Amino acid sequence: MSPADALLSWFCAHARDLPWRGAGASPWPVMVSEFMLQQTPVARVLPYFTQWMRQWPTPADLAAASPADVVRAWDTLGYPRRALWLHEAAATIVDAYGGEVPADYSALRRLSGVGDYTASAILAFAFGVRIPVIDTNVRRVWWRWELGQDDAAVQPRVEHAALERWLPADGHRAAQVSLAIMEFGALICTARTPLCTQCPIAETCQWRERGYPRPATRVRPISKRYEGSDRQARGRILAVLRRTADATELTAQTVNWQDPGQFERAVSSLANDGLITQVRENVWKLPD
DNA sequence: CAGGCGTGGCT
DNA sequence: TAGCCAAGCCT
Structure with a gap:
């Protein structure tokens, strides 16, 4: 067979x-x-x-x-x-x-x-x-x-x-x-x-x-830590926007993220991907 | 083309 | 427990 x-x-x-x-x-x-x-x-x-x-x-x-x-x-x-x-x-x-x-x-x-x-x-x-x-x-x-x-x-x-x-x-x-x-x-x-x-x-x-x-055995232990990663930051931001119906103030503080620079990078990459849209300074929403 | 991209269960 | 793994794709 x-x-x-x-x-x-x-x-x-x-x-x-x-x-x-x-x-x-x-x-x-x-x-x-x-x-x-x-x-x-x-x-x-x-x-x-x-x-x-x-x-x-x-x-x-x-x-x-x-x-x-x-x-x-x-x-x-x-x-x-x-x-x-x-x-x-x-x-x-x-x-x-x-x-x-x-x-x-x-x-x-x-x-x-x-x-x-x-x-x-x-x-x-x-x-x-x-x-x-x-x-x-x-x-x-x-x-x-x-x-x-x-x-x-x-x-x-x-x-x-x-x-x-x-x-x-x-x-x-x-x-x-x-x-x-x-x-x-x-x-x-x-x-x-x-x-x-x-x-x-x-x-x-x-x-x-x-x-x-x-x-x-792999030459490199490629896997990166998820905790504290850009991916986790993106996930955190999107989670906030998913559960808020309207435009929401997004800062490192409002989403409880330690690293402000990393937070900004995450916001930028999400916007670049079309997953979030800016309403005004520090205010974002999911795209219409 | 190597690296980035979510989330959660399993060992 | 920290890492591996899960019907890949895009840049």
């Missing part, structure tokens, strides 16, 4: 029932879910997705909303620029594609917030196009199973070609295989503590064959 077939039958038995999948899945819900799922766990997305689709069932509905409403609805889902990107993408879909999510890679890539992964995911999951969908899960599964290592520097084209070989000829079945690999990576072949005793493709796994080697 090929790894794709094995993962597919595992998926049939263990797939989570998620609202953006299955018979009810149409392009717009798929697109909304993919935006929300960027760097964000499924469990955290679920309630936001449900509420969001209830509030804005179509691209036209979302396009008609104000950025302020959109940012408030995004709440603490994280990376709030995604909310603006989705809003802008909805407007483009209405203006340029008659309100329908385009089934075309180049058109999708031109939408704000849509990169290679998201474009591929929409094509595969919403339209049944046979195209590899390569996210962090798929990449990790492939690295381990075929290359026998937990980390690798592989050219995107090589990766793409290799994973295309996993896909059956039929586009809808190929999409199911991609979903299966992603689900498998999310639930079994996880980054930190993989559940190899439950693995349906262990027999042919090169990583297992080699004794589960871990990547060499």
